[in-house]
Amino acid sequence: MNIIIVGCGKVGATLAEQLSKEGHDIVVVDKKSAPVISITETLDIMGIVGSGTSYRILIEAGIEKADLLIAVTGSDELNLLCCLIARKASKCHTVARVRNPQYNDEIDFIREEMALSMTINPELETALEMERLIKIPSAVKIEPFAKGKVELLKFHIPEHSILDGMKVMDLSHRLQCKLLACVVERGEEVYIPSGSFELRSKDTISIIATPENAIDFFQRAGILINNIKNVMIIGGSTIAEYLAQRLSRSDINLKIIEQNLERCEELSELLPHASIINANATDRDVLLEEGIEDMDAFAAITNFDEENIILSLYAKKHSHAKIFTKITRLTYDDIIADMPLGIIINPQLVTADSILQHARTMENPTGCNVEVLYRINDKVEALEFYTGKNAKLVGIPIEELSLKPNILICGINRYGEIIIPTGKDYIEEGDTVIIVTTNPGLNDLNDIIL
Incomplete structure (x- = not known):
């Protein structure tokens, strides 16, 4: 896609780097020449010095052929004005960073009246993530899926834990909790574990579970879950x-x-x-x-x-x-x-992930699009896809699917019912499906099969 990023601060630079890696054609715009020069010398992208609220500058940046404009300057008002002018100049999608708390109660009205595709508030999203982690002290990262009905939780296995030496396939049975271990980080190595994978102390493990089952798991595993006061x-x-x-x-x-x-x-x-x-x-x-x-x-x-x-x-x-x-x-x-x-x-990475998720959804032609996207680390992504009518894997037991390497189906949301899948389970049209993968750039549920 052709993407214009207005604002070359930390957020803009992070977005330019991440979206460039995804293979998009990027043009950055900023009033100051120094950040534009810095970004264009580092990345293979085009830069323009000028105001993103200038029609002439946007034309020079290629707004008439742009698919997406992202405004992330330091001013909410400038971001909104930039998006408004972009919508008048073309049919592109627009994303604005809106940080000021006073706009929170009005953000739906602003988005609808200005025909914005998306607004992003990095500080609010960061605060929400911190709140989740404070409520479950044992976790070092919590990402919600299926509108909060299921979560991906990352935590460290302490020394002398009962999890030390336990195989992934035995977790649910031995601890009497319904969950799925989907990623294990051991030193510099990252694994999407098979059932026979053996856990060790000091591993960092990511699990998929409902909030209730997650708390139950931490209690049964003997991992500290004292409430924070x-x-x-x-x-x-x-x-x-x-x-x-x-x-x-x-x-x-x-x-x-x-x-x-x-x-x-x-x-x-x-x-x-x-x-x-x-x-x-x-x-x-x-x-x-x-x-x-x-x-x-x-x-x-x-x-x-x-x-x-x-x-x-x-x-x-x-x-x-x-x-x-x-x-x-x-x-x-x-x-x-x-x-x-x-x-x-890092609020900048929160912003980049949200906008990258939106960009992937825009690229999707089949309706099996990305609804949620999180980076577990630099090598692994967790995504939630909607299962549209063109999905090729509907009705086929998971154990019979020819999945690409390094892909794990971790959860299925079927109209509010959460399924932690076994090989016998299958996907239906209308489900949302959570997958974990080391394969970058998945835009469609059909991309997970050979």
């Missing part, structure tokens, strides 16, 4: 605001430490149930005085990666809290890989 957030960012609003509905004691006094006053009005502290969290006495040692969860989500890393390392040393660390620079991956930073939060 005390949460400390460093940085009064938009993510912190969204997360605090979500957590205020639970019986959680929430403390936010923010250096800017004006922002503290805003948060105090918005979040009456949270304790807002005006202080510099890098002062170790502040964290100790505010009870870091008693926290169950700690989130360093300031706008500075280096500060977040230092704060999380300090929290790891002085508490048993579940750690969240916001890091937006992808170039830090190799440096931080072995650091005890807990769960890495």
Whole structure:
């Protein structure tokens, strides 16, 4: 597809890289020349210096032949205006990043009236992910499928666990829980395991289960699932605001430490149930005085990666809290890989995955399209497909399907009933089907068969 990305900040650069890898023709647009030059020198894409709200610039970028325009500048209003002009200039699909919390209650109206294909709020999506992980402390990643009826949960197998040495085929029977192990990460290696695959301590394993069965599994496996009661957030960012609003509905004691006094006053009005502290969290006495040692969860989500890393390392040393660390620079991956930073939060990747999912749906000609897409890691994707009338695998038992290598059918949602499939189960028209694969670029359910 021909895709125009307006805004070459961290989100725009991440999108350009991810969508370029998918084989799309990309044009980036930004008012500043430096980010345009940086991206075009790194990637094989075209760049234009100018405003994405300029009709002339959009024409130069090829808007008349574009399939998709993505507006991810730092201004919500500019993003919306850019999409509006693009819709007037062509028949392309449009996606706008809209971050401001004040637009949340109006987003459906805005999307419909402006004929937007999609709006994305990275901070809200990140906060929702953090909320899920706080509610199930044993998991390091949780991704919902089938509109939340089933989840993909990633966790580490601790030392001396009863899972150590257990074969994948024995998990459900021995623990009396209905689930499916779909990915195992062992050091640098990633496996989509067969039934005879043997688990080991320190493996990182991803399972598919309903929320109820997941909690039951963690209990039976002897993996700590104590409820989180005390949460400390460093940085009064938009993510912190969204997360605090979500957590205020639970019986959680929430403390936010923010250096800017004006922002503290805003948060105090918005979040009456949270304790807002005006202080510099890098002062170790502040964290100790505010009870870091008693926290169950700690989130360093300031706008500075280096500060977040230092704060999380300090929290790891002085508490048993579940750690969240916001890091937006992808170039830090190799440096931080072995650091005890807990769960890495990257809103840019959340945005890229959502828009990539939308792009794949647009490409699909058969109606068996991608409904949900998540990256489990750099090598593995989990996708949920709708089974349209042109699906070639309808009615055939899974054990008889000729699946491509490294593909596992993990779940079937049949009108709200969740099926963790065996070889005897089959797919029907109208089902949504969850698959895990190391094969990149799947756009259609038919792509999983030979």
